[in-house]
Amino acid sequence: MRQIVLDTETTGLDPKEGHRIIEMGCVEMINRRITDRYYHQFLQPDRQIEVAASRVHGITHEFLRDKPRFANVVTELMAFIQGAELIIHNASFDVGFINHELQLLQQNWQPLSHYCSITDTLTLARERHPGQKNSLDALCKRYNVDNSNRQLHGALLDARLLAEVYLAMTGGQVSLLSCQETNQVNNEAAIKRVHSERPPLKVVIPTSMELQAHEQKLVVIEKMSGGKCLWQALEQS
Template sequence: MRQIVLDTETTGLEYRDGHRIIEIGCVELLNRRLTGNNYHIYLQPDRLIDSGAMEVHGITNEFLADKPRFKDIVEDFLAYIQSAELVIHNAPFDVGFINNELTLLGRTSGGVGKLCSVLDTLLLARRLHPGQKNNLDALCKRYGIDNTRRDLHGALLDAEILADVYLGMTGGQTALSLGSGTAGTDSSAEVGIRRVTAERPTLKVVRATDDERTAHQAALAAVEKAGGSCVWKELEQPELTEA
């Protein structure tokens, strides 16, 4: 499963007031593993940044003067997020700004929602921790994520932090790197595997009797008669017929 943890920084709080995206940061997860295939870009918004927004992210108008515009990077950006699940904290904000940028370019056929699914980690956090603070800093504290570098907001930094928070909220485990140990190391020790030796006796196979098979089929038939969906019967029937 490919997921893109995404964050943006903007010139202000509301795209309906003409505010624009000035930074996009994305972190790729593949089967819950960080790949390093990230996406990061600063953008020239063709308008001034609100002073309040500048206090949050520290990005200045002068810094953005020579940066590309959204129209210059839109194809690369859309290709990068294509068909992924976007993981965003307070998704309506970022998705609204991205869709507005697309609309300004005349691309009004469905927006981001037509290219990707979206998971809002703010809604997820509110379900997991009702009545508590669920901003990114609070979640970092709750899940033991280091956010000491976050003196100012930044799209890529916040996406990196959110990726760690998301993995923590949804179980934390990224992968079992089975067999990935280097020579002279026992990778099984890292993941708690007990290896089976060649000297272990062959396991005895106990097969069902005819009476047990008949009783099993009767039970499955009763499930179907009651209106249930019996996937087990569909899977087992070819094997039983061959037997």
């Protein structure tokens, strides 16, 4: 199962008013594990960024002057996400902008839902936590996802945080590690150390009747296994 957690930053709130995408971030998950593969791109929007939007993500028009346009990266983007389930927070916003960009190209691109299934984590969060704040920051706090580096919004950072939130919210693996690193951590975590100050375990002595039943059971196992009852061999050694 391949999932792509996707986020965008834009020049404003509404593509119908001519606003454009200026940053895209995508994080790949395979079988509910975050992989090392991602897609990240800043874009030249050919228009000014609204002051309010710039306050949110900190991206300036000057920074984007030498960045590629959406038309230059659309093939690469669509190849990365095609066939995957897209995980997006407030999906109508990001999907609306991507569909608008595809339409502007006039290259016979279909709406995003033609290439990918789409899951909206905002809808999912509202179902699980009705009447509560369900912003990405609020969900990070609720699910103990560290977002201390999120001073400003950023498409790739937010996609990574959303991946952890989504996995926690749906009861799965929560890690920014690769599959190999995650397996190593899980194996190490399986070793449990007994505290030196723990009281001694209670020793239960079997009764004579229990010992007799045990010996009879070993005889049956020895017979059924063709003389391969290891427990009986150890007791006789």
